[in-house]
Amino acid sequence: MTTQLVGVVGRGLLAPDSPHAREPKTAPGQVISVDDLGFTRGDGVFDATRVVTADDGSSSVDHLDRHLARFARSVAGMDGDPLDEGPWRELIGQAVEAWTTPGEAVLKIMWTRGLESSTSEPTQVLTITPLSEGAIRLREGIAVALMSRGTSSDAYRDARWLLGGVKTLSYGINMAVKREAARRGCDEVLLTSTDGWVMEGPNASLVTLHLDGGRPVLRSTPVEGTGILRSITQEVLFERAASEGVATELVLQTPEEVKRADAAWYLSSVRGAARVTRFDEHPVAGSDEWTARIRGWISF
Template sequence: MTQQQVVAVMGRGALDPAEPVVGADDLGLTRGDGCFDATRIEWDGEGWLAHDLDEHLERLRASATALGIDAPSDDDWFELVGDALERWTGGEVGLKMVLTRGEEHRGHRPLAFLTLTEIDEHTLRQREGISVVTLSRGYASDAFDGAPWLLGGVKTLSYAVNAAARREATRRGADDALFVSSDGYVLEGPTSAVVWLKDGTLTTTPVGATGILDSISRRAIWAADVPWTLEERLAPVSDLLAADGVWFVSSVRGLAPLVELDGQALTSDVEATSALRVAMG
């Protein structure tokens, strides 16, 4: 079944989803030279609510700055989102904002566009629980320390490894993957941050030297009034296996409890899951 979708391009407005958007030599297409950000939009009874859109635009600007790409203003993005929503007739939807360096042989004028895509039933079901396998990310937990050219924490378009990891997880009979550093520490999922609860302490992996993305969903939890001590530290996979609850958090899928890790059943704390959902908004 084809998912409903709306496409809008900066400077052109909302288009038919089948209309061409990207040139054949666009560097985002040919080299992954660009960035994106994504969040969830839902109807709150009075209007469309884009979750943490200001924070996602801030992170998109930071990614563009790291890549040396001129980014549109927030006002331009807000206007484009509004144009796209005027054509949206569905329910809960994923918003993806994309910025590329532009066409390689015609002036490198950045290309900015967005998509609104219906959140499918498979993704919605994963909010009830997912099985996960650990996969090596192929580098140490401090690989990005002092190496900004590696683009640690930048949400680039180069997601081939992330997509490959999810395919490998599927091949192994799981729903998703958890990246682990070559020195044995938990990093993140291909499209999610990971948090876990043990003895009243909610923990996540630190950003910075690890190169993982600064998760806006994780930030929302840390800023909320949650009933636990909050901690950021490197941890082995064994800490997750012994936890009172483990979750993947992301802006579009939302909160997904991990019910199985590498074939081992995990504890699922229903009350903590509810509290985390409230914290994420």
């Protein structure tokens, strides 16, 4: 069983760590330098999505076009040159063909500005690794702690240098809030603005269900001005729900409003839809029927 696959744009795939994988093209030498700005400064971006591999070893990538488009927007947000998708698609194609481990895995694509000590080309690498059993278990229920992100809901509107909506490699805060959630006995975090609105999780978007007078409405936080990342899974969900006549809304909500929701989920490209069981100490009833519908719409 292959435990990780690594590739470098312009060089191809590195040798796999298992003789049971198909033999891909190989490329000698290091993958990344310790002098790389992505390592020393977090000066880079990434994107990630799910790879699903059948028992016969054939693999497919979820929503690749959308993820490459978001990746390109993130690179542009860091003032990088326009992304050349051709080499990326070639490398991803090689990686997906070489990855034959049945089950679910994570494809991560990364771009950095290159070496700190000298002018160089950007570093562009990918990895494929199996999705952890812990991540899969969390789909069945997560407890969420509410925490302030320390900025207002519109702080990013006229401050592009804050990199709102850019999926950067600088994940120090994201990891710190998750550690704090664990200290509070929770699995996840819902970040709130200083002016009283809920935003997003550190690596997931929030979707809530409201049965207003029997008319179901799915709600999520708007992207414009808030600085949150555009969620591909949320966009797919709302498109498919709307096609079946279910109302969807991108609106700001207060913590009290999401706590009163009839059900809530955290959506991500890798984990799919994780059902929220409580916000802080407030239980969320949930709905098996709606969870099944949402997972069907996002193909999980």
